[in-house]
Amino acid sequence: METGDTDVLVIGAGASGLAAAGDLAAAGLRVRVVEARGRVGGRVHTLYESSSPVPVELGAEFIHGEPRETWELVERANLLVCELPGRRWQKRGGRLTTTDEFWSKIEKVFERLKREGGRDRAFEEFLSERREDAETREAARLYVEGFHAAHSERIGTRGLLKAEEASERTNGDKLFRVLSGYRSVVEHLREEVLRRGGEIMLGTAVEELRWRPGGVELTARGAGGEAGTHAAPRVVVTLPLGLLKDEKAVRFVPELPDKRAAAAGIEVGHVERVTLRFRERFWEKLELPGDEGVRSLAEMSFLFSPEVAVPTWWTALPVRAPLVVGWAGGTAADRLSGGDSLVESALQSFAEVLGVARGEVASQFVEAYTHDWRSDPFARGAYSYPPVGGVEAQEALARPVEGTLFFAGEATNTDGHNGTVHGAIATGRRAAREVLESLRA
Template structure:
């Protein structure tokens, strides 16, 4: 059934689409949001049911620094957040030991950054500046950081962006008390109160457009609007899941040049927090453990510290996640337990018996994400500029992948991009 015309249709009810809906609906415009899932939030999804003893984040979890817009919205919504504290540990040379920073030997890395004359992929930077044997550990932690934190391929990730992020980002990180989904619900509620209409389980398949007119075809009906804002994840666009008529090849080609890495998240809830007991840690005091790094198949783990919890979260990103994405949940669980067995030198039977609940969230094969989040590539600003330019005042793009700055790939980036693009649309009227 065809739907009556709107001023603006937004495709995607993730962070970017929700804040855009909020900003646009405040102006009195007739706004509709088409969301493919049966829920809002996109890769923000707090699991708050009886399966786990506390709410857990299946997707976005951290506020990476003192980020203005995210914090402003949380305060506006009356949602509290807490600082992430604790210690970094690593399994190295068969021993558990403290790690001072996410990248070891950072002073050496900083000296090499200063020798850069032009941007390079991180792989080329390593080959040119870090080949000496003395940099073996630095090469390992740098690779782990770029692939694990950025979910990036070393052959595409920008060294300039890496340098900027390491030199300018805040050390503080925060979690939202009760989960990120509260913020998404707040934005949706505010939008609905100002007349915005949400259509769930509406998968956009084709977009027909002309100057100042658009038509979105879904299996559930066709929607019309003067303007269209597309906020779906980069992976969906890179795999041509939405067709455009007429085609917009310059935009799509630029989109395919941008970086978008896969991620898989494993949540394991145990009956006891065994890592807090010296009995299981070879007399090491891991009671304040926050992040733990290793060379295992599931290399990165974190706790809920300073909250008292028996949950360990495993993280696989970038090329590792790409290799693992077609594994079943049970196969990934087994790899997770095997990794913990080798990290803590425990019997796998002990881990299995101690495991209370678990789940695997494979965003790499999620049909409405097809990856995880964006990362900066060499010449990224050039490609983003092409994508962000409106198509004849009809089609606009927004999302965490289109943010210029070190926060690319974060919820803050999605919020800022959605807000700023909404303001551009408002001005275009």
């Protein structure tokens, strides 16, 4: 097997692959990134529409807290970031309450989880161990399923606890948005790779990875259908979990049964996310009855309603724009993907949340933006979460093989930051360090 004139191949130009490639190129290695899509960024996918005053995110939107990985980039690239205002509400039984009550219920559940710890078990099993009231369980479920894109009867308590602790370390309860769109972050990573002499081949889908210790050969197909090969002594694999689970998606020769077993031990989470653009910010003129009197929706940033099909909503605040995002994760996402059209369900849910007729919302509606990550052949889902035993599976998935195959990507994050952009970047940087250490060995 020829190893060509490249030192390291990187499969995938998402946040993790670009971070790995940038670090490797900075260390003086000849790096080639092979990416199936015609763009970089993977699950970071921003649309710039002339008809929309703000960029529209189809994938990642928020910086969760103050993780070093993202903030370093934001500062190096001089990007403008704003913090989301704290006005968050819950709508239940036709009434609005601030989410303080909602969060304090969730916090109580997590405090108990921290206190009791115990064996790794499904979150739903943990919930059933105490007689928490139905509302508390519902709030905890909505949070866990929405945020982690998980099923509460599958996500493991150990992984959840790890994610909570990781979030506390990085002030994860604060949310930020990159005003020029998340794409600016990955564009910066892309520029760093190129500036340091790395190469990025877009529209090149890897079909097979042949390897032996010290040698890798990729067979990839270009957008025009032509096959080509790429060889190097080492490869960083950042394929999303959904592809690693399927032996037919990218063939490993010889096969890697331990990696397949590890991938099988982690779950792919699903999300339905839809941005609705309206003629104007009509909801700002509405008022709803709340526990502390009538409330105007002019300052609404987040609104949770466990009672509707699309249960989580947010606006563009602090920017005033006529767009809202509807979000459903886990079980709610599954229900939506099998039912009526997502946009129809979203319009219906938004009307119910606002307490107005569907016709009123429909008359304001201009356009919807969404992306089907579940059936996207190069994503096969939104992001990963660890079920019972999943923490060990994440560690096994991340482990290098024979100083030749290295693994990055959000699902290989073992610090509790899986499912995020900063978590993905951290794995790329970790894989780059592992490659450099293998060269010194």
